[in-house]
Amino acid sequence: MKLSDIPEIQSLPLFRDVEDGNLDVLMRGAYVQNFPPRIELITEGEPSDFLHIVIEGTVEMFASWNGRDTTMATVKSLGTFILAATIRDAPYLMSARTLEKSRLVLLPSEDVRSVFQKDSGFAHAIVAELAQCYRSVIKNTKNLKLRTSIERLANYLVRKQIGAGGASSFELDIEKRRLASYLGMTPENLSRAIKALQPYGVTVDGARVTITNPKDLLDLAKPTPLIDDPAH
Amino acid sequence: MKLSDIPEIQSLPLFRDVEDGNLDVLMRGAYVQNFPPRIELITEGEPSDFLHIVIEGTVEMFASWNGRDTTMATVKSLGTFILAATIRDAPYLMSARTLEKSRLVLLPSEDVRSVFQKDSGFAHAIVAELAQCYRSVIKNTKNLKLRTSIERLANYLVRKQIGAGGASSFELDIEKRRLASYLGMTPENLSRAIKALQPYGVTVDGARVTITNPKDLLDLAKPTPLIDDPAH
């Protein structure tokens, strides 16, 4: 399968301004692959051979140390990962696994670096993307260090509700134990944190979240674009 | 005062490959300024008017939310900050204050962006720098989420000892309360964590750290380049 079969790729901000010839270079070396669920795609510490783009499905980024591990992020359709490692030709800092059946595009890191060297449109797009990623991780650090687990959960739900178009009811799109790990708590404590939000008008039944009193929740969550707005 | 008076600037990785003419553009708009201690240089949320470079002194990056605040990083001589905000023309995510008498170079963000647009050497250097910064913050997140406070302290000390050339005794270069905040704990708990490291051969007297049994400390800290090596 060819990259040209996937028009979405070329319309990604990362590739939109790449010259046609250089896009061909990237496309020639690219693989499109389907993976079953729960496959470990990359392992932290390994050399970064490919830039990954998720076409379909869900990929979990996670990291481990001394027998513990933690969910760092989940990447969904048309998200990319391992850009920084690819650019620096450095080892992966995180591992990645599919959570469901997923389709990915793999761009050989060497091709990415060589096009990056000669294509200024690509270089500029990479700068924009990296700056955005950097800011996201900074926001995440602020979230972790400045908020309690209940406040993190409250803000997560507020943000998800915005993502659901403001609907008072929506579905969580990841398992609770992964959400717990992402938010820096145990699954048990996520359960308790959900209970603790009941007085603020939050009900959770399975994966379905219902927010009956957004005002109370907001009052607790105190979201700020400087932590909670991914686009900011 | 002119940028040309500060030859160190031009030899920074960020500016080394900038064309001479473009370097002139950056230099013409640049300010060099001296600040007394405890001056707030920038405030989170404000538009990013300048890229900052520390020539002399120490600057603390910190962030606040809901009456709490936390130290995000300290920047010393020839470090830069606010690159990502400058590039994206987005508001600062962190505030900065001088900790001691400091001298900074301020490059107007507009100049930085305009040279970035036309100078591919500069663009490439920015990509390298941003990728490095991104990876640093990811490592910091892993440190926070995967380790207890004592483990974070142990690894901090191991890393500082390496920075001191492996000497068995060295000085902390930031106040303990800021170190505590940086490591994600209270000053009180830093005191207790230091005590908890005594059985591992660590003694702290004022700012002076002495490591009598590096092997025991390493055994506890279990450092890995994927978290602890800034260059990795």
Add this chain to the structure above:
DNA sequence: TCTAAGGTTTGATAAATATCAAGCAGCAAT
């Protein structure tokens, strides 16, 4: 339909971390 497996929830308990209050030590200005 039944079963097994894995995720989730609950309760009891333990560990980690924060808070509060007091005392101590270093240091700069007088």
Add this chain to the structure above:
DNA sequence: ATTGCTGCTTGATATTTATCAAACCTTAGA
């Protein structure tokens, strides 16, 4: 030397978070 300021440390206590064990759901497959 004395004063006052600030940061550091210590002890007591409270809060937050994690761990462990068990029960409960849900769901995929036999």
